Amino acid sequence: MAKLPEARIAVFGYSEVGYRCLGLLLERGADVVGVYTHEDDPTEQRWFGSVAELARKHEIPVHVFEDARDPALLASLRSLRPDLIFSFYYRHMLPTAVLETAPLGAFNMHGSLLPKYRGRAPVNWAVLHGETETGATLHHMVARADAGDMVDQEAVPIAPDETAAEVSVHVAEAAVRVLDRQLEALCAGRAPRIPQDESKASKFGRRRPEDGRIDWKRGASEIVNLVRAVSHPFPGAFTSSSSGAVLIWRARPSRGQGAPGTVVGADPLVVACGDGAVEILEWTQAGDAETRRPPQLGERLG
Secondary structure, eight states: OOOOOOOEEEEEEOHHHHHHHHHHHHHTTOEEEEEEEOOOOTTSOOOSOOHHHHHHHTTOOEEEOSOTTOHHHHHHHHHHOOSEEEEESOSSOOOHHHHTTOTTOEEEEESSSTTTTEESOHHHHHHHTTOSEEEEEEEEOOSSTTOSOEEEEEEEEOOTTOOHHHHHHHHHHHHHHHHHHHHHHHHTTOOOOBOOOGGGOOEEOOOOGGGGBOOTTSOHHHHHHHHHHHOTTSOOEEEEETTEEEEEEEEEEEOOOSSTTBEEEETTEEEEETTEEEEEEEEEEOSOTTTOOOOOTTOBOO
16 A cells, blocks of 8 residues: 555544544544544434544544634644645534635545535435435535535445435445545645536435424335435434324335325235335334324324
């Protein structure tokens, strides 16, 4: 493995992509002079490695700021004198003043095949929309989110039954490969510039737990894609029943007739929808264990 050109690197990172890409930098012997990350949320089901723990293990200073516009963040970054900045799933937009501290540039790893799916939760949105592929894109950072020239990207297939969490692991693996093959050029100030085609750009916002509510008037494929997009470790797709909320974790299109939301099969659980029915393969119920009961044949959900 060739020795990298000398470059002081500041990393802004979180989640599995942040953890794996920081790991690649350390494996390649990159000079990581500081890491900016987020406090782990105790209410969130964390399924990914800790960027902060990995950095501390390698005695790299770790910084946590609630606001990327905090003047103290900029001051601390300037004191590190970075040549390069990487953002690997950091949750905040980095201000222009932060980007300008690195003479060799600032680069973001995004979890889609840009220019499609700019913005938050790109893998979840791709699964929700029934895409058959997504990917990882490394790009130059500019004032607009995910709009800078691309450096490199790699496609990742999405299988019909894969959840967003499963796809996210494949995207993280692709992100590491993209970073690995471009790292020498980045450290040498020779990063490629491939303009994005604005006519093909799409942008989506952050998803909230309440966005997982199932509309049974939708088609079976749409409902199944929603379930896949927000299944574990995300909050889950849900509907209401006579004994409380039903959280649905796995489902598939099925046969059946009835008014949308009607339970038309009890074992297995099958619910009618806008163009047929959905078989519920894995589900749980919220609420008091004493009052919970499975949805009943003929019951209307939602």
